[in-house]
Amino acid sequence: MGKRGAAVLFMNRKVTIRVLLLAGVLLAGIGLRVGAQSPSATGHVTLAVTNAKILPVDGPAIERGTLIVRDGKIVAVGDAASTKIPDGATVIDASGKIVMPGIVDSHSHIGDSGNITVSDGPDNNEGTNPIQPALRVIDAINPADPNIRSALSGGITTANILPGSGNVMGGQSAYVKLRGATIEEMLIPGSIGGMKMANGTNPKGYGSRGQAPMTRMEEAALARGIYEKAQQYKLHWDAYNKAVAAGDKTAKAPDPDPGLDAVVQILDGKRIVHNHTHRADDVMTVLRLSDEFHYRVVVHHGTESCLVANELARRHVGVSYTMIDSPGGKPETINVDMSCPARLEKAGVKVAFNTDDPITNSRLLLRSAALAIRGGMSEDAALKGLTIYPAEMLDLQSRLGSLTPGKDADFVVLSGPPFSVYTHVLQTWIEGQKVFDRSDPADLHYATGGFAVGERYPKLNVVAPAAGGAQ
Amino acid sequence: MDGSAQGGPGLVLIRNGKIEAVRSGANLTAPAGYQAIHGVFVTPGFIDTDTTTGISGAYNISADQDQDESTDPNTADVRVRDSLNPQDLLYRYVNSFGVTTLQVAPGQRNPIAGVAGIFKTVGPQSGIATVDQLALRAESAMVFNLGEVPKETYGATRKAPMTRMKTAEIIRHALLDAQQYHAKWEKWQKDGSDPAKQPTLETKSEILAEVVSGKLPAIFAAYRADDIDTAIRIGTEFHLKYAIASATEAYLTTDAIRKAGVPVLLGPVMQAPYTHETANVTYENAALVSQANIPMALMTGYEAYVPKSRVLVFEAAIAAANGLGLENALRAITISAAKLLGIDGRLGSLTAGKDADVVVFDGDPFEYTSHVQTVLVGGAVTYQRTP
Numbered sequence: 001m002g003k004r005g006a007a008v009l010f011m012n013r014k015v016t017i018r019v020l021l022l023a024g025v026l027l028a029g030i031g032l033r034v035g036a037q038s039p040s041a042t043g044h045v046t047l048a049v050t051n052a053k054i055l056p057v058d059g060p061a062i063e064r065g066t067l068i069v070r071d072g073k074i075v076a077v078g079d080a081a082s083t084k085i086p087d088g089a090t091v092i093d094a095s096g097k098i099v100m101p102g103i104v105d106s107h108s109h110i111g112d113s114g115n116i117t118v119s120d121g122p123d124n125n126e127g128t129n130p131i132q133p134a135l136r137v138i139d140a141i142n143p144a145d146p147n148i149r150s151a152l153s154g155g156i157t158t159a160n161i162l163p164g165s166g167n168v169m170g171g172q173s174a175y176v177k178l179r180g181a182t183i184e185e186m187l188i189p190g191s192i193g194g195m196k197m198a199n200g201t202n203p204k205g206y207g208s209r210g211q212a213p214m215t216r217m218e219e220a221a222l223a224r225g226i227y228e229k230a231q232q233y234k235l236h237w238d239a240y241n242k243a244v245a246a247g248d249k250t251a252k253a254p255d256p257d258p259g260l261d262a263v264v265q266i267l268d269g270k271r272i273v274h275n276h277t278h279r280a281d282d283v284m285t286v287l288r289l290s291d292e293f294h295y296r297v298v299v300h301h302g303t304e305s306c307l308v309a310n311e312l313a314r315r316h317v318g319v320s321y322t323m324i325d326s327p328g329g330k331p332e333t334i335n336v337d338m339s340c341p342a343r344l345e346k347a348g349v350k351v352a353f354n355t356d357d358p359i360t361n362s363r364l365l366l367r368s369a370a371l372a373i374r375g376g377m378s379e380d381a382a383l384k385g386l387t388i389y390p391a392e393m394l395d396l397q398s399r400l401g402s403l404t405p406g407k408d409a410d411f412v413v414l415s416g417p418p419f420s421v422y423t424h425v426l427q428t429w430i431e432g433q434k435v436f437d438r439s440d441p442a443d444l445h446y447a448t449g450g451f452a453v454g455e456r457y458p459k460l461n462v463v464a465p466a467a468g469g470a471q
Numbered sequence: 472m473d474g475s476a477q478g479g480p481g482l483v484l485i486r487n488g489k490i491e492a493v494r495s496g497a498n499l500t501a502p503a504g505y506q507a508i509h510g511v512f513v514t515p516g517f518i519d520t521d522t523t524t525g526i527s528g529a530y531n532i533s534a535d536q537d538q539d540e541s542t543d544p545n546t547a548d549v550r551v552r553d554s555l556n557p558q559d560l561l562y563r564y565v566n567s568f569g570v571t572t573l574q575v576a577p578g579q580r581n582p583i584a585g586v587a588g589i590f591k592t593v594g595p596q597s598g599i600a601t602v603d604q605l606a607l608r609a610e611s612a613m614v615f616n617l618g619e620v621p622k623e624t625y626g627a628t629r630k631a632p633m634t635r636m637k638t639a640e641i642i643r644h645a646l647l648d649a650q651q652y653h654a655k656w657e658k659w660q661k662d663g664s665d666p667a668k669q670p671t672l673e674t675k676s677e678i679l680a681e682v683v684s685g686k687l688p689a690i691f692a693a694y695r696a697d698d699i700d701t702a703i704r705i706g707t708e709f710h711l712k713y714a715i716a717s718a719t720e721a722y723l724t725t726d727a728i729r730k731a732g733v734p735v736l737l738g739p740v741m742q743a744p745y746t747h748e749t750a751n752v753t754y755e756n757a758a759l760v761s762q763a764n765i766p767m768a769l770m771t772g773y774e775a776y777v778p779k780s781r782v783l784v785f786e787a788a789i790a791a792a793n794g795l796g797l798e799n800a801l802r803a804i805t806i807s808a809a810k811l812l813g814i815d816g817r818l819g820s821l822t823a824g825k826d827a828d829v830v831v832f833d834g835d836p837f838e839y840t841s842h843v844q845t846v847l848v849g850g851a852v853t854y855q856r857t858p
Contacts, residue, residue: 068844115744115750116744116745116746116747116750117747117750129685208681240822266698282590294512322779324777325741325778325780325781325782326529326532326561326564326565326774326778326779326780326781326782327529327561327564327778328529328530328560328561328777328778328779328780329529329531329774329777329778329779330531330776330777331531331532333777334530334560335531336778350746358743358744358745359776359777360741360744361741361743364741367839370840371839373839373840374839374840374841374842387765417715419839419840420838420839420840421788421789421792421837421839422791422792424792424839445753447754448754448755448793449740449751449752449753449754449755450722450751450755451751452750452751453720453723453751464686470759
């Protein structure tokens with residue numbers, strides 16, 4: 001806990017008192033979280049959430065169910081009457097509440113776009129070169145960004161944090177849990193992240209400076225160029241490795257290139273491309289490239305993706321959809337339509353929802369799925385679009401996305417039905433640890449807003465900043 | 472709902488564009504000769520008290536952005552009615568979510584930004600309605616902007632204002648000039664209106680004279696609590712009839728607002744806090760301001776990017792679910808809004824004699840999964856859902 005507080009202070013060395021108050025709040029909040037769970041005599045940490053309506057996602061809703069968690073993993077989910085609560089378990093009676101899996105946000109910029117209270121500006125668009133596969137978003141994420149804590153208040157437990165859309169290939173994304181004082185603690189073990197790509201309007205920003213790309217043609221040409229280069233790079237390394245294996249001591253290793261290494265991972269099917277795209281013709285360009293180079297891709301935002309739903313369905317390409325309240329803001333989003341996710345569902349396309357935070361706020365991802373229901377989507381697809389489908393889009397379905405024994409104990413306790421405006425996220429848990437509790441006043445202000453105000457906020461219980469913190 | 476009545480089953484009769492009668496009770500049937508529209512929840516048309524929708528177009532390219540004449544910090548003489556495009560996609564879009572009336576206000580960049588107007592979203596007749604046909608009050612208020620945006624706009628090129636001090640000074644200076652101008656003309660009239668001695672006409676002072684004489688209300692856009700205080704300071708000094716718009720931090724300074732007796736138009740809370748002055752935005756602002764007994768309505772303001780416009784009923788829903796409650800949230804976009812804009816004689820409630828601006832829902836109007844079924848403006852269907 002001290003570590004996280006220290007990180008906050010470090011990030012804000014030349015800070016004002018206001019930010020220091022924030023640090024105090026963070027320390028207080030973390031303090032409340034630690035100690036929520038302690039090992040029993042058996043050496044295991046066991047938790048039982050019982051009497052809740054459970055939406056396990058991998059099966060039908062359980063009207064009155066029990067969820068058993070041991071050492072951060074789910075060990076049992078079932079009817080409350082027949083699911084035995086182990087001796088020594090910490091029991092949480094969630095009568096009248098609803099429990100669902102932790103929400104997986106398949107497209108976010110929390111921590112790299114910068115909450116205005118802690119940031120000197122966004123760090124997600126390196127607008128100096130349109131092809132930058134060597135960039136890693138982990139080098140831009142600030143784990144102390146309060147937007148991360150806000151996201152917990154919206155029930156998000158996992159996020160795909162991506163570089164921005166100003167580049168054709170903008171860098172490597174990171175699959176993270178929303179906990180930890182360092183990016184290393186946040187990263188999901190074993191995951192390598194995805195690759196951010198973008199087409200359409202945004203990368204054409206270079207054109208206004210007389211640089212490439214100035215047109216969609218050039219965007220696609222640049223993308224093809226890097227994949228061809230990576231194919232050749234792979235060929236050279238394969239030849240070298242083969243020669244070494246054959247005992248050739250004179251074989252010369254190709255020059256290493258960390259960017260091309262990441263692109264080779266795409267070509268090898270290990271790294272998924274997350275492609276920002278809006279217009280239907282741009283979606284088709286995404287598909288044309290992935291067809292040509294045989295890589296796995298997810299269509300992100302996908303404003304007009306429903307117009308080419310059959311093309312997506314037959315390739316089994318999913319859409320990570322951003323639900324926007326009104327059309328426009330730029331010409332390529334002029335056809336924003338709340339019914340688009342429903343039309344994708346009907347065509348057999350898997351739809352996940354994303355926040356694209358800060359474009360929509362991480363506290364409101366349940367709302368995005370609910371608006372898709374308003375647009376005609378089924379409740380089942382909307383729930384899966386917050387959980388198992390985005391987990392699949394990040395290759396994390398074996399450990400996330402449903403309340404299935406063996407998976408991570410990431411779950412959310414809701415006050416009511418998941419798609420009602422009147423429902424609040426009451427608690428958020430990651431791997432058996434409570435990371436958000438609405439009944440804690442400090443946490444509440446991350447749910448409602450106004451967390452940076454300090455003692456002026458009428459309901460905020462301010463904890464004095466740590467001694468010596470005011471340099 | 473009207474100004475006082477609780478909701479319940481009922482019937483709204485509409486004739487010739489006006490509400491003819493409102494009857495409560497279950498199992499009512501429409502009298503002969505009336506076309507029947509059935510719904511689960513019927514509300515008055517929603518009133519957005521301050522927005523750039525209609526002058527800040529959907530495409531967000533220079534061709535359709537007409538909200539900010541940021542060539543001079545004082546553009547008191549510009550009028551929204553000369554920018555408004557009722558054919559803009561967003562103008563029609565918000566109508567499909569029940570917004571039937573908007574006060575369209577100039578953008579955020581100028582300390583003295585120009586004259587707002589109050590318009591219906593769609594004309595009662597088929598075909599294209601002109602701006603003046605849509606107007607309830609084509610010149611409804613003078614808009615002043617405080618805080619971060621004006622100083623960022625001009626300060627970046629070392630033009631005034633580059634500080635909040637200067638923004639306030641520009642406004643005070645112009646209002647003092649307008650007072651003198653007003654006095655000069657009054658004296659000229661008192662002295663016999665000799666055409667040879669007529670004072671020089673100043674278009675900016677001419678309209679600001681209407682503000683200092685209390686004929687034209689003022690709106691001060693202010694986000695931070697100290698900027699709200701600046702608005703109160705200026706409003707009090709010049710005895711203005713005014714409201715505070717956006718008011719992100721109103722919840723922190725409710726005592727000062729209540730003491731000044733000034734109403735607030737609360738800005739959207741789902742907007743991303745891209746500016747420092749909106750960093751403390753809270754979903755509970757409307758509830759806390761309402762609990763402090765400050766007259767209050769909601770507004771959608773200006774959106775710079777995606778989404779290009781906020782949807783009033785969506786913002787009210789967040790307020791409803793975060794302490795304000797359904798009925799008060801409904802008031803904040805209907806009758807309270809109408810009262811604050813001075814149009815409650817015609818709009819804001821389902822009351823006999825008022826304009827038949829009506830929204831029909833298939834459920835709770837604030838639920839995410841409810842649908843707007845039908846929107847009527849002046850008794851004419853302007854939106855009909857096709858499931």
